[in-house]
Structures are given as structure tokens and as C-alpha cells.
Amino acid sequence: MSNAQIATFSPTAQRVTTDPCLLPLRVRDLGLKCAETSILHGLDLDLAPRGCTVIMGPNGAGKSMLLKLLHGLIQPTAGRIEWGGKSPTEVTARQAMVFQKPVLLRRSVGANIDFVLKARRKPLTQRDSLLEHVGLLHKARDPARRLSGGEAQRLALARALASEPEVLFLDEATASLDPASVKAIEDIILDASARGIRIILVTHDIGQAKRLADDVVFLQGGRVAEHSAARDFFPNPQSPAARDYLNGRLVF
Numbered sequence: 272m273s274n275a276q277i278a279t280f281s282p283t284a285q286r287v288t289t290d291p292c293l294l295p296l297r298v299r300d301l302g303l304k305c306a307e308t309s310i311l312h313g314l315d316l317d318l319a320p321r322g323c324t325v326i327m328g329p330n331g332a333g334k335s336m337l338l339k340l341l342h343g344l345i346q347p348t349a350g351r352i353e354w355g356g357k358s359p360t361e362v363t364a365r366q367a368m369v370f371q372k373p374v375l376l377r378r379s380v381g382a383n384i385d386f387v388l389k390a391r392r393k394p395l396t397q398r399d400s401l402l403e404h405v406g407l408l409h410k411a412r413d414p415a416r417r418l419s420g421g422e423a424q425r426l427a428l429a430r431a432l433a434s435e436p437e438v439l440f441l442d443e444a445t446a447s448l449d450p451a452s453v454k455a456i457e458d459i460i461l462d463a464s465a466r467g468i469r470i471i472l473v474t475h476d477i478g479q480a481k482r483l484a485d486d487v488v489f490l491q492g493g494r495v496a497e498h499s500a501a502r503d504f505f506p507n508p509q510s511p512a513a514r515d516y517l518n519g520r521l522v523f
């Protein structure tokens with residue numbers, strides 16, 4: 272096979288999409304009830320086509336549920352979500368999600384990537400460049416279960432990127448990792464964002480939010496307490512809840 276025929280994942284390449292109208296995201300009067308418990312109420316949200324949105328807020332505010340709704344993994348009980356006019360379930364396959372606990376197959380590191388590439392009918396020749404991109408090429412033959420927490424999360428990210436998503440959701444993806452692992456993962460996220468992948472992430476790490484966010488959605492009690500540009504939010508939060516949260520006071 273000539274070099275021209277070898278398809279590789281190019282970390283510097285801009286995304287090319289045949290249908291570029293997945294964004295902006297429009298959420299109107301979104302509500303979620305589980306059994307009789309109301310979890311999200313009357314949420315309105317507009318997200319711009321590019322950049323990194325960080326969702327913050329105290330435990331139980333509804334951050335994970337909001338991500339799952341946006342990704343089409345669960346259905347709202349009120350209101351609507353539109354990705355460029357499409358419902359979340361119509362666009363789930365054009366998005367990817369990374370969870371706090373990496374979801375990996377009990378196979379080799381390389382086979383974990385192959386699985387996604389095969390499922391998405393993408394050339395297996397992309398595997399090595401994806402693994403190289405996340406610093407795991409030297410572990411390609413190792414069992415995925417032997418990876419450290421940080422390595423496993425980088426493999427989860429490589430799996431997510433293998434599907435060439437237009438939107439990447441991350442739910443506390445660096446919780447419980449050491450600073451070096453956090454930095455490695457943040458670098459991959461920043462690179463993905465620079466390539467035009469829309470990032471929406473949940474974190475409790477205020478430092479991480481400052482490093483990554485273009486805009487911040489602050490949730491409290493299942494409502495949007497504040498949504499503002501990161502450059503405004505961190506020095507001058509408008510909502511009392513966000514002000515207390517950033518100042519390290521207890522917020523419920």
C-alpha cells in the first residue's frame with residue numbers, strides 16, 4: 272500500500288463534516304423527572320458552535336443528567352433539545368462521551384481502538400496514530416485492564432476520538448487523577464477543541480475549568496443559575512451560588 276493510501280488520524284487536521292449544522296445547540300424549557308423526583312426544571316441554554324463549555328455546580332445539581340440528555344442517552348420529560356434542529360437521538364452517533372470511570376473492553380489496548388474503528392467503518396490504519404496521539408502506542412499490545420487510571424482514561428479518549436465526533440462530552444473525566452495525568456488529558460482536550468470538536472465537560476476542579484472553559488454553565492438545584500463567558504464568570508460571577516462556590520463556601 273502506498274503512503275497516500277494509508278489513512279491516519281491527524282491530530283492537527285481540522286474536522287471536515289458533510290453536514291456542519293449540528294451546532295448551535297438550543298435547549299428550551301428542559302425538564303427531567305425520575306419517578307416523582309424533579310431533577311431539572313425549565314432549563315434554557317444556547318451554546319455557540321465552537322469552543323469548550325464547562326458545566327459546574329454542587330453535587331446533585333443535575334450536571335451528569337444534563338450531559339446524558341444532551342447526548343440522547345436519556346429522554347427529557349419536558350421541553351426540547353435541538354442540535355441544529357435535530358433531536359439528540361438523531362445525532363448521538365456524531366458525538367462521543369467519556370465518563371469518570373473509563374469504559375473499556377477486556378481486550379488489548381489496540382483492540383479497544385480497532386473495535387470503534389470497525390464499528391464506524393474507518394480504516395484500522397488510524398489505530399497507531401490515535402494511540403500515539405494519546406501517548407499509548409508503546410502499550411498497544413498490553414491488556415487494557417493493566418493500564419493505570421490515567422492511561423485508561425487516555426485510551427477512553429482515544430476511543431472517543433476514533434469515532435471522529437463533532438461533539439465530545441466529558442463527565443468528570445480527570446477526577447481522582449494525578450496532576451501529570453490531568454495535564455495529559457487536558458492537552459488532548461485542548462487539541463480536540465482547536466480542531467473544531469465542540470467540547471462540553473463537567474468538572475468540580477475550578478483550576479481545570481479556568482484552564483479549559485470558553486464559557487461556564489453553573490447549575491444549582493436543577494436550574495441554570497448562571498451562563499457566562501469564562502472571562503467574566505471567574506473574576507465576577509453574577510449569581511450568589513456561583514460566587515459562594517468559587518469562594519469555597521458550601522453550596523447545596
Ligand SMILES: Nc1ncnc2c1ncn2[C@@H]1O[C@H](COP(=O)(O)OP(=O)(O)OP(=O)(O)O)[C@@H](O)[C@H]1O
Nearest residue numbers: 305306308310328329330331332333334335336337
Ligand atoms: N435514576 C434516578 N432516579 C432518581 N433520581 C436520580 C436518578 N439518577 C440521579 N438522580 C438524582 O438526580 C440528581 C442529579 O444527579 P446528577 O448525577 O445529574 O448530579 P450531578 O450534578 O452530576 O452531581 P455530582 O457532582 O455529585 O456528580 C441527584 O439528586 C440524583 O440523586
